[in-house]
Amino acid sequence: xxxxxxxxxxxxxQEGESSSLNCSYTVSGLRGLxxxxxxxxxxxxxxxxLYSAGEEKEKERLKATLxxxxxxxxxxxxxxxxxxxxxxxxxxxxxxLIFGTGTRLQVFP
Amino acid sequence: GAVVSQHPSWVICxxxxxxxxxxxxxxxQATTMFWYRQFPKQSLMLMATSNEGSKATYEQGVxxxxxxxxxxxxxxxxxTVTSAHPEDSSFYICSAPRGExxxxxxxxxxxxxxx
Numbered sequence: 001x002x003x004x005x006x007x008x009x010x011x012x013x014q015e016g017e018s019s020s021l022n023c024s025y026t027v028s029g030l031r032g033l034x035x036x037x038x039x040x041x042x043x044x045x046x047x048x049x050l051y052s053a054g055e056e057k058e059k060e061r062l063k064a065t066l067x068x069x070x071x072x073x074x075x076x077x078x079x080x081x082x083x084x085x086x087x088x089x090x091x092x093x094x095x096x097l098i099f100g101t102g103t104r105l106q107v108f109p
Numbered sequence: 110g111a112v113v114s115q116h117p118s119w120v121i122c123x124x125x126x127x128x129x130x131x132x133x134x135x136x137x138q139a140t141t142m143f144w145y146r147q148f149p150k151q152s153l154m155l156m157a158t159s160n161e162g163s164k165a166t167y168e169q170g171v172x173x174x175x176x177x178x179x180x181x182x183x184x185x186x187x188x189t190v191t192s193a194h195p196e197d198s199s200f201y202i203c204s205a206p207r208g209e210x211x212x213x214x215x216x217x218x219x220x221x222x223x224x
Contacts (some may be wrong), residue, residue, distance in 0.1 A: 009141075031166045032212075034212055034213075036215075041220065042217050042218060043113075043115070043202045043204075043215035043216050043217045043218045044153070044202075044215045044216060045215070046212045046213070046215075049212050059207070062207045075216060087152075087153070089153075096143075096155050096158075096168075097143075097155070097213060098151040098224070099154075101151060102152070
């Protein structure tokens with residue numbers, strides 16, 4: 001059965017303290033792995049798509065990487081405005097998106 | 110800017126009444142839209158796939174007679190929660206891909222509270 005597990009469930013960081021979020025997955029025939037950011041009371045905002053192991057993508061302080069079993073979202077020198085829930089989702093071939101439960105990130109000044 | 114618009118952003122209704130939620134693609138045509146439900150601190154759960162001009166495809170465990178989906182045009186899908194009950198209170202979010210191989214873009218969600 002296709003499955004996505006995110007860890008940690010919650011993460012508190014001091015401003016400037018770099019860290020990584022993990023997304024472990026089991027899926028038959030990965031079509032794509034997606035990272036989204038969700039602010040409270042809002043819909044998810046698309047960040048990255050990764051398609052194959054070894055692929056990396058960057059956007060400002062965020063960098064996403066992918067292996068055959070997991071993906072990491074690295075946050076370098078985070079700022080308070082990076083506080084949000086980060087969602088990971090996988091899509092198998094001809095299949096729906098399966099979301100993880102997310103990591104709630106809080107960055108304190 | 111936003112590419113998927115959802116309305117209303119929140120609604121409170123009495124038990125037994127029906128509520129309609131609209132989802133629009135703003136600058137592209139969406140033959141397929143997706144409706145999700147999200148409970149607090151839980152994952153997004155796909156409810157149904159809305160197909161323009163044909164019947165929606167519902168996920169296992171989702172009552173099609175309770176959650177009516179209409180996708181009458183290439184830019185509009187609606188979800189109607191019929192005879193709503195307090196357990197239907199949740200955050201409902203729609204999404205659509207901008208193209209065949211593009212990621213899903215989400216609306217800002219609708220917070221439904223049934224009293």
